[in-house]
Amino acid sequence: MGVILDGLVLGLQLALLSVGIVFVYGLGGVLNLAHGQVAVAGGLVAALLVQARQHPAVAGLVGVLAAGLLALGMDRTLLQPAYRRRGEERLLLALILTLGASFALDGFYTFRYPNLALSLRLAKPSVEVLGITVRTASLAVGALSLATFGLLLAFLKGTRLGKAIRCVIQNEAGAWLCGVDVDRARTVTLFLSGLLAGVAAVGQGFFSFLGPDMGPEFTILSLIVAVVGGVRSLTGTFLASLLLGVVNAALSYWVGTYLTWIALLAVAVATLLVRPEGLLAYWP
Amino acid sequence: MSTGWARRVFPVAAAAVVLAAVPLAVGGSPYQMRLATLMLVLGCYAVAFNLLFGHTNQLFLCVGALASLGGYASVLLVRDLKLPAVLAVGLATVAAAAAGGFLSYVGVRRGFGVLFVGIVTLAVSLMMHNLLLGLRELTNGETGIVTRGFGVGLGDDPRRAYYVLWAVLVTSLGGYRWLFGSPHGMALHALSEDEVSAELSGIDVTRYKVACATAASGLIGLVGALYADLNGFISPSVYAVGHVDIPVLVALLLGGVRTLLGPVVGAALFSVVDELVRPFGQLTVLAYGALLVVLFLLFRQGVVPLVEQLAARGRGSAAEGARLSAPPASKEGVAGGTGR
Amino acid sequence: MLEVQDLWAGYGDVAVVRGVSLRVAEGEATAVLGPNGAGKTTLFRALVGLVRPRRGSVRFEGRSLEGLRPHQVVRQGIAYVAAERELFPQLTVLENLELGAYARPDGLRERLAAVFDLFPRLAERKSQRAGTLSGGEQQMLAIARALMGRPKLLLLDEPSTGLAPRLVAELYRRLDLLRHQGVTILLAEQQVGAALSLCSRVYVLKNGSLAFEGDSSELRGSSHLHSAYLGGS
Numbered sequence: 143m144g145v146i147l148d149g150l151v152l153g154l155q156l157a158l159l160s161v162g163i164v165f166v167y168g169l170g171g172v173l174n175l176a177h178g179q180v181a182v183a184g185g186l187v188a189a190l191l192v193q194a195r196q197h198p199a200v201a202g203l204v205g206v207l208a209a210g211l212l213a214l215g216m217d218r219t220l221l222q223p224a225y226r227r228r229g230e231e232r233l234l235l236a237l238i239l240t241l242g243a244s245f246a247l248d249g250f251y252t253f254r255y256p257n258l259a260l261s262l263r264l265a266k267p268s269v270e271v272l273g274i275t276v277r278t279a280s281l282a283v284g285a286l287s288l289a290t291f292g293l294l295l296a297f298l299k300g301t302r303l304g305k306a307i308r309c310v311i312q313n314e315a316g317a318w319l320c321g322v323d324v325d326r327a328r329t330v331t332l333f334l335s336g337l338l339a340g341v342a343a344v345g346q347g348f349f350s351f352l353g354p355d356m357g358p359e360f361t362i363l364s365l366i367v368a369v370v371g372g373v374r375s376l377t378g379t380f381l382a383s384l385l386l387g388v389v390n391a392a393l394s395y396w397v398g399t400y401l402t403w404i405a406l407l408a409v410a411v412a413t414l415l416v417r418p419e420g421l422l423a424y425w426p
Numbered sequence: 427m428s429t430g431w432a433r434r435v436f437p438v439a440a441a442a443v444v445l446a447a448v449p450l451a452v453g454g455s456p457y458q459m460r461l462a463t464l465m466l467v468l469g470c471y472a473v474a475f476n477l478l479f480g481h482t483n484q485l486f487l488c489v490g491a492l493a494s495l496g497g498y499a500s501v502l503l504v505r506d507l508k509l510p511a512v513l514a515v516g517l518a519t520v521a522a523a524a525a526g527g528f529l530s531y532v533g534v535r536r537g538f539g540v541l542f543v544g545i546v547t548l549a550v551s552l553m554m555h556n557l558l559l560g561l562r563e564l565t566n567g568e569t570g571i572v573t574r575g576f577g578v579g580l581g582d583d584p585r586r587a588y589y590v591l592w593a594v595l596v597t598s599l600g601g602y603r604w605l606f607g608s609p610h611g612m613a614l615h616a617l618s619e620d621e622v623s624a625e626l627s628g629i630d631v632t633r634y635k636v637a638c639a640t641a642a643s644g645l646i647g648l649v650g651a652l653y654a655d656l657n658g659f660i661s662p663s664v665y666a667v668g669h670v671d672i673p674v675l676v677a678l679l680l681g682g683v684r685t686l687l688g689p690v691v692g693a694a695l696f697s698v699v700d701e702l703v704r705p706f707g708q709l710t711v712l713a714y715g716a717l718l719v720v721l722f723l724l725f726r727q728g729v730v731p732l733v734e735q736l737a738a739r740g741r742g743s744a745a746e747g748a749r750l751s752a753p754p755a756s757k758e759g760v761a762g763g764t765g766r
Numbered sequence: 767m768l769e770v771q772d773l774w775a776g777y778g779d780v781a782v783v784r785g786v787s788l789r790v791a792e793g794e795a796t797a798v799l800g801p802n803g804a805g806k807t808t809l810f811r812a813l814v815g816l817v818r819p820r821r822g823s824v825r826f827e828g829r830s831l832e833g834l835r836p837h838q839v840v841r842q843g844i845a846y847v848a849a850e851r852e853l854f855p856q857l858t859v860l861e862n863l864e865l866g867a868y869a870r871p872d873g874l875r876e877r878l879a880a881v882f883d884l885f886p887r888l889a890e891r892k893s894q895r896a897g898t899l900s901g902g903e904q905q906m907l908a909i910a911r912a913l914m915g916r917p918k919l920l921l922l923d924e925p926s927t928g929l930a931p932r933l934v935a936e937l938y939r940r941l942d943l944l945r946h947q948g949v950t951i952l953l954a955e956q957q958v959g960a961a962l963s964l965c966s967r968v969y970v971l972k973n974g975s976l977a978f979e980g981d982s983s984e985l986r987g988s989s990h991l992h993s994a995y996l997g998g999s
Contacts, residue, residue, distance in 0.1 A: 238718065241672075243719065244715065245711050246711075248715070249713070250712050316853060319836065320840070320911070362548065369546075400559050407556075411546055414542070
């Protein structure tokens with residue numbers, strides 16, 4: 143039972159990453175292959191601050207912000223050439239550029255901070271909830287993720303900018319014609335995706351630990367989840383994340399790491415074969 | 427008539443001669459011979475990938491996985507089933523070809539787009555990687571297998587290794603040249619522009635895509651098997667995405683997609699850069715990233731088309747120029763678009 | 767109100783609009799006619815900023831629109847109803863309309879009422895998803911949404927596309943009503959008849975350049991339209 147909960151929490155972490163990627167794809171028409179590295183940036187900044195004896199909460203917050211700023215920076219510089227093009231050309235150019243950026247960042251992290259890791263420990267390792275022993279870390283991370291999603295939802299539904307973002311996802315030209323500054327919406331979206339990634343990284347620090355080389359793993363996982371969930375659907379991605387999180391946790395518990403990976407990927411590929419559009423094809 | 431044929435064969439022949447001369451230039455240095463051979467290996471992978479991604483829009487991010495299939499299959503067939511090495515390599519090649527063809531067939535029938543195929547094949551790559559790690563009794567997991575004695579003896583003779591790979595590369599280039607000089611070339615060109623229109627013009631898109639994927643995958647598997655032999659050692663990380671697929675992608679883009687010599691030129695450039703950057707250790711990866719971004723922004727079409735343009739300008743006529751490339755692609759793709 | 771001088775625009779290496787000049791006076795309804803491929807849509811897209819003009823100038827109320835992004839052009843008081851309509855299919859009619867007022871959210875209620883008054887059919891379908899509306903209803907929604915931004919100039923690209931003749935007549939009646947309410951109209955049409963009934967001035971585009979400009983009364987009975995559509999000198 144605790145395993146299922148762990149799986150859900152893992153799923154929420156995944157969701158933070160994948161929703162960010164889908165967001166950016168829906169709005170900007172680009173897939174950020176350096177997404178994992180953006181997350182790691184947040185974790186590393188937090189780790190540095192913790193090393194410098196800052197309070198973990200402060201470190202975490204600054205880390206999240208740093209990740210957001212990195213993503214923002216990428217939008218304003220690296221992705222501009224891609225934005226000047228349309229459709230498939232934009233996507234492919236962005237893939238190459240962000241791929242290059244992912245290498246550069248990865249290389250930088252492992253070169254400069256090879257031994258740095260984010261690892262946050264809570265006072266009580268586990269807690270009894272409804273008769274089940276759960277790790278406090280799971281609860282904390284779960285709560286953190288849910289809170290983040292809650293904030294995101296409030297932003298999207300409640301604010302003017304949030305509404306603008308939602309409509310750009312559906313029809314970019316239509317949004318321009320309604321007077322929406324699509325470029326600005328795009329930049330904000332990238333910033334948000336960075337923040338989400340940062341939260342995921344900090345959460346990972348609570349859960350186990352975050353190392354400087356975890357970027358590619360994060361990126362690949364979030365990509366696969368995003369595609370399974372339906373690249374244009376935030377809810378679908380969210381559900382797919384939870385599903386794959388639970389599957390992952392359950393399998394890890396019973397079989398070895400490798401088999402878990404294989405099974406997970408097989409589930410992903412099978413879902414895609416059956417429903418190529420993803421679980422939920424459209425924005426709800 | 428004969429001049430047309432000679433003109434078409436010229437680039438392949440020229441490349442063959444230049445590449446054949448490399449071992450002489452390099453002298454006896456085993457290290458440099460190995461580098462040169464690795465360059466040929468990358469070149470072959472790139473030729474295959476050119477056919478897959480450049481010409482038929484199939485973003486197969488499983489080059490490493492297919493190569494690993496070829497490598498492990500050939501080694502294990504000799505080690506455990508005691509088959510003769512040449513037969514084992516042949517079977518491994520067929521296995522890889524079948525796998526690639528299958529993936530292609532599924533993708534085409536289900537109507538997968540480029541991105542989709544990319545992600546699905548990436549997932550397949552990871553599955554393969556983990557499979558190899560997991561089947562420890564068979565593959566020795568991450569520790570790997572020493573392949574001496576399980577191949578055709580390429581590991582012992584650097585010169586022989588080089589020329590065998592040379593033969594494979596030149597043959598593939600020749601095959602490419604022939605393919606695009608034949609009526610199939612027109613069909614493939616149409617297909618890469620617009621699959622729907624091609625289909626409606628009576629071109630069996632499925633057949634072409636699957637055939638190309640099968641041939642390309644077979645080539646990858648073959649080279650993967652030969653690599654296992656000449657490297658003397660294989661492990662899952664040797665064929666990992668970062669070690670195979672990424673360099674192949676970079677090499678092809680660098681050299682020029684949808685060109686004859688692009689893969690070769692790209693592989694050569696990449697290998698040189700790889701060597702130059704090696705002393706920097708961990709910074710290598712950073713350098714790659716930066717290089718990729720800069721090069722791609724500056725040389726959108728790749729080196730070969732750039733050289734062509736310069737040559738044509740120098741010669742004064744735009745239409746002529748040594749035809750180093752397949753039929754001109756006006757596609758608004760990665761290799762330079764109309765900036766719509 | 768709108769002054770276009772020697773405008774050149776296109777895609778890639780191809781120039782679609784070649785040196786077009788036109789003027790739209792305030793309160794007028796002007797038509798741009800021409801066959802498929804004449805460049806009408808590209809012209810409109812260039813006016814709004816969805817396509818960057820190569821050469822020439824566009825001035826609205828005396829101010830140059832050069833270099834403005836589409837959302838800025840819209841905020842100047844120009845609304846554009848594209849031939850593809852560009853609605854938000856997953857959102858309801860009401861939500862689409864509300865988004866039309868995104869740039870100027872004040873007075874939302876009154877404008878909604880006015881728009882529903884003009885297009886009662888939309889009021890009935892308020893909570894329906896835009897993607898499920900019929901062609902005619904989508905066209906009305908597109909125009910209504912454009913009106914929510916309280917535009918001074920309304921650009922319509924082939925509004926009669928896909929509409930039955932009866933609906934076309936109804937649509938043009940409403941456009942006339944709008945003109946009387948003070949909205950300047952510039953529209954592009956393939957169907958000549960309805961456009962001429964509404965518009966006082968006419969431009970005819972052929973292969974990217976102007977083949978005729980003048981009052982619609984002049985156009986009737988002249989050979990220009992004939993040659994623009996069917997070729998010949």
